[in-house]
Amino acid sequence: MGEFELIRQFFQPLADRAVTDQLILGPGDDCAIQRVPPGRDLVFSVDTLVEGVHFPEHYHPEYLGWRALAVATSDLAAMGAMPVCYTLALTLPEADQNWLAGFARGLARASEAFGIALAGGDTTRGPLTVTLQVHGTVATGTGLRRNGAQSGDxxxxxxxxxxxxxxxxxxxxxxxxxxxxxxxxxxxxxxxxxxxxxxxxxxxxxxxxxxxxxxxxxxxxxxxxxxxxxxxxxxxxxxxxxxxxxxxxxxxxxxxxxxxxxxxxxxxxxxxxxxxxxxxxxxxxxxxxxxxxxxxxxxxxxxxxxxxxxxxxxxx
Incomplete structure (x- = not known):
């Protein structure tokens, strides 16, 4: 299975449901387009999960799909953000269709549960690695940070x-x-x-x-x-x-x-x-x-x- 057929079969169905009033262009062009509403700040974070480091070898692909997106989206939760969209960079040792189907199912379930849409990404060949960048928004100037703790809190x-x-x-x-x-x-x-x-x-x-x-x-x-x-x-x-x-x-x-x-x-x-x-x-x-x-x-x-x-x- 080639790269573009892989994307069409397993990840395009997730992206077809992605376009919203904030994600106005999903996969298919050189870039996605996200619109940040007036009075909102864009917050984003990236996480990489490597087989054998962040999850065990031969890990169930459906579990990995959910877990990878949950790990990344948790950073938005820590900022108090509303999730909007994410990109996926997936490095695979081979294009195993059964594995890809399970991974896509887990990713789809997590996307729906967290209210976050697939905006695009990339696939390459190599050791199994999953990288997701998540985007969200908060009201201007209100994002939770690490540097505000005060004595007595x-x-x-x-x-x-x-x-x-x-x-x-x-x-x-x-x-x-x-x-x-x-x-x-x-x-x-x-x-x-x-x-x-x-x-x-x-x-x-x-x-x-x-x-x-x-x-x-x-x-x-x-x-x-x-x-x-x-x-x-x-x-x-x-x-x-x-x-x-x-x-x-x-x-x-x-x-x-x-x-x-x-x-x-x-x-x-x-x-x-x-x-x-x-x-x-x-x-x-x-x-x-x-x-x-x-x-x-x-x-x-x-x-x-x-x-x-x-x-x-x-x-x-």
Whole structure:
């Protein structure tokens, strides 16, 4: 199968549904055209997933289609953005039609779930690599950033943490148990917290998505904001499934494991008190911002406060 037939058969059907009032020209020309409405800022981010690094070899293609788009779209959630469109650069060792059909199904399901349209892309031959650039918009000047945390702000996280990290041990399990399947679903099908991020615009002082582990990602906020934080590890939200499969290790995974794609935010006490109850219920307060730089961890003394995933080293 040639490149253009590959695109026509597997990815053009996704693009045919893409044209909206903001994406006014999708695949088929040299460039797509996106219109940014008045009063909106364009936000965009790019993510690359490499086989054997970001997902296991021989990974289910439908899972990969969903996961790849979710990982990229999570960055839009951290900015409080409304998703619009994405481009896909897909490097393949061969044009396996069964693999491509599964990947396209996963990508289509994720596109519909996240409300984001395929705008174009490229295919090449080589080691399996998926690169997506996502575009979204926010009201002018309102995008959530990492550098706004202030002393006295609460530190909060969404959802539960650590499940996807626990799933790594079960990816090759031929018949995972019901509880193992619960943590596996968090790895295979992460859900970017788009609606929550949008609800936090104008309320949160800083935000980041948790991709490399809570401790590592929170430190990005602290460094950008020039502040420190004190975290009580015992307050972290941990699922019953994680406690069941990992026992005493559950807390360590919640602090250091990546791939959760939940949000970590800071928010002033007054803004917190004014949050609508449905938004509050999505968040757990785990600590507070302090003026002295550094991350001080209570309730888990054996865990290094800078632990986290780094592509070029063991620590962040």
């Amino acid at each position: 609460l530190v909060c996280v969404s959802g539960t943490l650590g499940d996807a990290g626990a799933a790594l041990d079960f990816l090759a399990a031929p018949e995972p148990s019901a509880v193992q399947q619960q943590v596996l679903s968090r790895y295979h099908f992460p859900e970017p917290r788009l609606f929550l991020g949008q609800q936090l615009v104008g309320r949160a002082s800083a935000a980041i998505d948790i991709s490399d582990g809570l401790l590592a990602d929170l430190q990005h906020i602290l460094q950008a904001s020039g502040v420190g934080a004190r975290i009580n590890a015992q307050d972290l939200p941990v699922s019953a499934a994680l406690r069941q499969v990992r026992g005493e290790q559950a807390l360590e995974l919640a602090l250091t494991a990546g791939d959760d794609y939940q949000l970590c935010i800071t928010i002033g006490q007054e803004q917190w008190s004014q949050l609508p109850d449905p938004v509050k219920q999505e968040l757990t307060v785990i600590g507070r911002i302090e003026p002295q730089p550094g991350l001080r961890l209570e309730g888990a003394p054996r865990i290094a406060a800078k632990a986290g995933f780094d592509h070029f080293g063991s620590d962040v």
